Structure formats: structure tokens, C-alpha cells
Amino acid sequence: MTNSREIRVAIAGVGNCCQALLEGIEYYRQNPQDTRGLMNVDIAGHKVTDIVPVAAFDIHAGKVGKDLSAAIYIPPNTAYRYPGVHVAPYGVTVQMGNVLDGNPPHLQEFVPTAKEEPCDIVGVLKASRAEMLLNFIPTESHQAARAYADAAIHGARIAFINGMPTLIVCDPEYQRAAIAKGVQLIGDDVKSQLGGTAIHRALATLFRTRGVHLSETYQINYAGNTDFANLMARGQSKHKTKQEAVTSLMPYPVRMSTGFTHVALMKDRKTSIFWINGANFGNAPLHLEAKLEVEDSANFAGVMVDMIRYVRLARDRGVSGVLDSACAFLTKHPPTQMPDMEAWEHLVEFVAGKRER
Numbered sequence: 001m002t003n004s005r006e007i008r009v010a011i012a013g014v015g016n017c018c019q020a021l022l023e024g025i026e027y028y029r030q031n032p033q034d035t036r037g038l039m040n041v042d043i044a045g046h047k048v049t050d051i052v053p054v055a056a057f058d059i060h061a062g063k064v065g066k067d068l069s070a071a072i073y074i075p076p077n078t079a080y081r082y083p084g085v086h087v088a089p090y091g092v093t094v095q096m097g098n099v100l101d102g103n104p105p106h107l108q109e110f111v112p113t114a115k116e117e118p119c120d121i122v123g124v125l126k127a128s129r130a131e132m133l134l135n136f137i138p139t140e141s142h143q144a145a146r147a148y149a150d151a152a153i154h155g156a157r158i159a160f161i162n163g164m165p166t167l168i169v170c171d172p173e174y175q176r177a178a179i180a181k182g183v184q185l186i187g188d189d190v191k192s193q194l195g196g197t198a199i200h201r202a203l204a205t206l207f208r209t210r211g212v213h214l215s216e217t218y219q220i221n222y223a224g225n226t227d228f229a230n231l232m233a234r235g236q237s238k239h240k241t242k243q244e245a246v247t248s249l250m251p252y253p254v255r256m257s258t259g260f261t262h263v264a265l266m267k268d269r270k271t272s273i274f275w276i277n278g279a280n281f282g283n284a285p286l287h288l289e290a291k292l293e294v295e296d297s298a299n300f301a302g303v304m305v306d307m308i309r310y311v312r313l314a315r316d317r318g319v320s321g322v323l324d325s326a327c328a329f330l331t332k333h334p335p336t337q338m339p340d341m342e343a344w345e346h347l348v349e350f351v352a353g354k355r356e357r
């Protein structure tokens with residue numbers, strides 16, 4: 001029997017973000033007094049510990065066929081380990097997904113492709129009674145991402161959260177399908193809890209509101225995880241979501257570059273460097289540099305636990321389609337971009353029931 005408090009999630013891509021999400025939820029289950037690091041302890045009665053994985057898909061030979069609790073620790077996964085936290089078996093076996101464009105040669109160096117035939121993804125989703133599918137597959141796996149979106153939205157008729165930058169939630173066809181099927185969408189790409197995008201947007205907003213002209217800026221990111229090995233080889237959609245997240249805030253054109261480098265020994269610890277040239281009163285030159293170091297996948301998971309609960313809240317209320325407020329505050333590339341404070345106010349109104357989406 002299903003516990004009505006449970007939020008049943010299926011996951012595509014059992015990589016570092018999946019590891020951080022599941023181990024992080026276990027951290028809060030095993031330390032119930034500790035709420036540090038949560039954006040919201042409670043969202044309309046839903047706790048992070050209500051989130052339960054019920055299905056998972058991957059294509060890595062070492063992960064497919066394993067219980068999800070073991071698969072999250074198979075290399076090249078290398079996310080931050082929460083001290084003392086043990087993840088007990090879930091009774092959820094990782095199923096073989098459709099490889100499509102998910103494991104190109106530059107990733108095969110790290111990820112041996114499983115030999116199994118792809119499972120019936122829609123059948124597995126339906127049998128698991130998942131409420132939503134979380135998409136955590138590698139950036140630029142556009143075909144595979146759309147296959148998972150189709151399986152969730154059209155096939156199993158469940159919600160879809162797009163954690164990576166393929167434009168699915170921004171696609172009007174998926175938006176119409178979600179309304180027609182009565183399912184919820186959040187995406188595209190996650191704006192991490194306190195990540196490069198959130199900080200760069202805050203700096204850009206500061207320049208704008210203080211009347212300092214922002215002429216050009218770059219953001220360089222490096223880490224040692226598979227995501228960065230992938231982004232170096234094929235990061236086009238990530239450059240787009242990162243740059244538009246910043247330039248869309250400014251009322252005039254800004255020259256912006258983004259860069260990604262793989263530094264193996266850094267594992268999942270990411271460094272972001274922000275570099276900005278501008279001009280203040282009388283066009284006098286101004287230069288700003290800043291640096292962030294953060295556990296990359298934990299930073300993603302801190303946002304995902306809220307996205308999952310916003311989907312559940314919308315389901316509880318019978319609201320379907322794009323959840324605009326959550327998208328605007330929590331994703332890099334929402335269908336409607338808005339300043340972060342405005343997006344946050346919309347989200348507060350959504351939770352209070354004063355705004356439908």
C-alpha cells in the first residue's frame with residue numbers, strides 16, 4: 001500500500017547528482033534535528049524525508065542490475081560523502097535505459113556501456129507508481145532526454161523535472177502535452193542552491209541596481225566529475241543556459257563568455273571564478289573578481305528536493321503544466337525569466353495558494 005506522505009520519484013541517470021540527492025535525504029532522515037542546508041524544511045506539509053525513489057534507469061555496465069543504494073557508489077561517481085550516513089537497500093533495481101546519445105566516446109572512457117537490451121521504460125514507470133521522472137542524464141544527450149520526457153509525459157502520464165539543459169520545459173509542444181495529459185513540468189537545467197549562476201545573477205543585479213554599467217564578464221568553472229569531462233567536449237547547451245541566465249537580467253547587451261575545465265583531482269568539488277568589467281560614475285572603470293568553491297552535486301540536490309515537493313504540491317491541487325514560479329526561481333533556463341526576488345515572491349504566493357503556478 002502507498003503511504004500518502006510518500007513522494008514517489010523515478011530517476012534517469014544514477015550519477016553524482018543522484019548520489020548526492022539520495023545520500024542527502026538519508027542524512028536528514030538520520031539527523032532529524034538538523035535542518036541546516038535546507039531552503040525549506042517543510043513545503044505545505046511535505047518534508048525532504050518523504051521523497052522515496054521507486055525506479056531508476058542508467059546505461060553503465062556496473063550500475064544496471066544493482067540495487068540503487070549500491071549503484072550510487074559505483075565509479076566514476078565521486079560526490080561528497082556525508083559523514084556517517086549509510087544508505088540501506090531500496091529494493092529498487094537500476095534498469096537499462098535507452099543509450100541513444102547518452103554515452104559518446106569521450107564519456108565511454110569513464111562509463112562502460114551495459115550490454116542489456118533497454119527495458120520498457122513506460123512499463124517500469126507505470127509498475128513503480130512513480131509520480132514524477134527526474135532527468136539527470138549527461139548534458140547534450142538531447143535524444144535520450146526527449147525519450148525520457150516522452151516516456152513520462154506521453155507514456156506514463158507523470159510529471160517531469162528536467163535537471164539538464166536540453167530545452168524540454170521551454171518547448172511549447174511539451175507544454176501543451178503536459179496540460180493535455182494533466183502532468184507537471186519543471187525545468188530546464190537546475191540553478192544550484194548557491195552556484196555560479198545564482199552568484200553571477202546576484203552580481204549582475206547589484207551592477208544594475210547601483211547604476212554601474214556592466215560591459216563584459218566571464219565565468220570559469222572547473223571540477224573533476226564526469227559532468228565536467230562531458231561539458232569540455234560538448235557543453236553548448238550549458239553555455240547557453242548559463243549565459244542567458246545572466247544576460248537576460250540586463251536592460252542592455254552584455255558580452256559574456258563561460259568556460260568549463262576538467263581537473264580530475266578536484267572530484268566533485270567545483271570552483272567558479274567570476275570576472276566583470278564595468279564603469280561607474282562618469283564612466284570610470286571598475287573591475288570585480290570573485291571565487292566560489294562548492295560541492296557540486298550537493299548544490300544541485302539542495303534545489304531538487306524543493307522542485308520535487310513543488311511538483312507534489314501542484315499534484316495535490318490538481319494543477320498541471322509548467323510550474324512557472326518554481327521554474328523561474330530554481331532553474332537556469334525557465335520558460336519565463338524574471339529577477340530572482342520577483343521569482344521568489346511568486347513562489348511564496350504559489351505555496352500560499354495565491355498563485356496557481
Ligand SMILES: NC(=O)c1ccc[n+]([C@@H]2O[C@H](COP(=O)([O-])OP(=O)(O)OC[C@H]3O[C@@H](n4cnc5c(N)ncnc54)[C@H](O)[C@@H]3O)[C@@H](O)[C@H]2O)c1
Pocket residue numbers: 012013014015016017018057058059060077097098099100101102103111135136137138139140141144163164165189190191192225226227296297299300
Ligand atoms: N551542480 C550540478 O552538479 C548540476 C547543476 C545543474 C545541472 N546539472 C546537470 O545534471 C545532469 C547530471 O549531472 P551528474 O553530475 O549527475 O552527471 P553524471 O555524469 O555523474 O551522471 C549521469 C548519469 O547518466 C547516465 N546515463 C547516460 N546516458 C543515459 C541514458 N541514456 N539513460 C540513463 N542514464 C544515462 C550515466 O551513466 C551517469 O550515471 C547533467 O546534465 C548536469 O549538467 C548538474
